[in-house]
Amino acid sequence: MNPVLSALLNLQEVDREIFKVEAELARLPDELSARAEALENRKAALEIKRRETAELRSSIQEIEHTTVGLRQRLKKLENESSNGTADASLIASYQHEMRNIKRNVSQAEDDGLKRLSRVEVLEAEIAEMDARIEEETATFAEFQSNVESETKDAEGRLAALQEKRSKRSSDGITASDLEVYKGLLKTRQGEALAELGDGLCEGCFVNLPKNIVVRLARGTELVQCPSCDRILFNY
Template sequence: MQDTLIALRGLQEIDRHIYRVQAELERLPKELEQRKEVLVRLQEAISEREFSAKELRARIKEIEDATSGLRQRQRKLEHESNTQKVDAALLASFQHEIRQVKRTVSQAEDDGLSLVSEADEVEKGLTELQERLAEESTVFEEFQGNVVKETADAEAKLAELIAKREKEASGGIEAPVLDLYTKLLASRGGEALAELNDMVCQGCFVGIPRNLSVRLARQLEVVQCPNCQRILYSF
C-alpha cells in the first residue's frame, strides 16, 4: 500500500498542476470577456451622449432660427411704426407687438443659452469618455495579446502534463484505487489526497478517530478521511 500511496502522490503532484493550468485556461477568456464588456458599456455611454449632444445642438439651432426670424419681425415693425403715417391707436398696437416680440426673443435667448451650456457640458463629458475609451482600448489590446500568448503557453504546458500523467497513471495503481482517486480529484477541486498530521486531516482540518490512524499506519488498505473523503497518507 505504501507503493500505491507514493504513486498516488506522484500523480497528485501532476494533477495539481493540471488543475491550475486548466483553471488558468478558464480564467483567461472570462477575464477577456469582462474587459470587453467594459469597453462595450463605455461605447454605449458615448453613443448616448453623442445622441444627446446632437439633439441639444438641433434644438439650439431651431431656437436661433426662430430668434432670427423674430428679430427681423421686430425690425420690420419698428420700421413700419417709424415711417408710415400711423395714428395713435396703430402706433400703440405696433408698440405692443414690438414689446411682445422682444419678450419672446429674450425668453428664447435665455432658453438658448441654458441649452448651450447643457450641450457644452454633455460634449465635455463626451470628450472625456472618448479619451477613456481610447486609453482602455490600448490596454485591452495589450491584454488580449497577452491572453493569446498565455493561452498558448498554458495549452502547451497542459499537453506536457497530460503526457506525463499518462505515464504515471499506468504505473502500479490498482484500478479501483485509481477510480476512487479520480472521482475525488473532480469532487475535491483537484486535491484527492490529504496528509494526516497529528490525527488531523490536512485537507479539511478535521480530526479523525484513532482507529483510522492505526489502520493507516498498518499500510494494508486505502484509508479515507471520514469528513472530506480524501485519501489519507502520512510520512
C-alpha cells in the same frame, strides 16, 4: 504504504499540475471578456454623451432660427408703427405684440445660452473619455496579445503534463476508487489526497477520530477524511 495509495500519490503529483494549468486556461478568456466588456460599456457611455451633444446642438440651431424669425417680425412691426399709416388702436396692438416678441426672444436666448454651456461641459467630458478610451484600447490590445501568448504557453505545458500523465500507471486502482479520486480532484481544486499528520487532516485541518487513524494504519483500504472527503495517506 498501501500500493493503491502509492499509485494515487503518483498520479496526484501530475494531476495537481494539470488542474492548475487547466484553471489558468479557463481563467484567461474570462479575464479577457471582462475587460472587453468594460471597454464596450465605456464606449457606450461616450456614445450617449455624443448623442446628447448632437441633440443639444440641433435644438440650439432651432432656437436661433426661431429668434431670427421673431426679430424680423419685430422689425416689421416697428416699421409699421412708425411709418404713420397705422391708427392708434393698431399701434397699440403692434406694441403689445412687440413686447411679447421681445420677451420670447429674451427667453429663447437664455435657453440657448444654457444649452450651449451644457454642450461645452459635454464636449470637455467627451474629449476626456475619448482620450481614456484610446488609452484603454491600447492597453486592451496589449493584454489580448499577452493572453494569446500565455494561452499558447499554458497549452504547451498542458500537453507536456498530459503526456507525462499518460505514462503514469493506474494499474491496481479499482475503477470506483479512480472515480472517487477524479471526483475529488474537481471538488478539491486538484488536491484529492491529504496527509494525516498528528491526528489531523492536512487538507482541511480537522482533527480526525481515532478509528480513522487506526483504519489508515491497517493499510488495507482507502480511507477518506470525514470532513473534506480527501483520501488520506501517511508515510
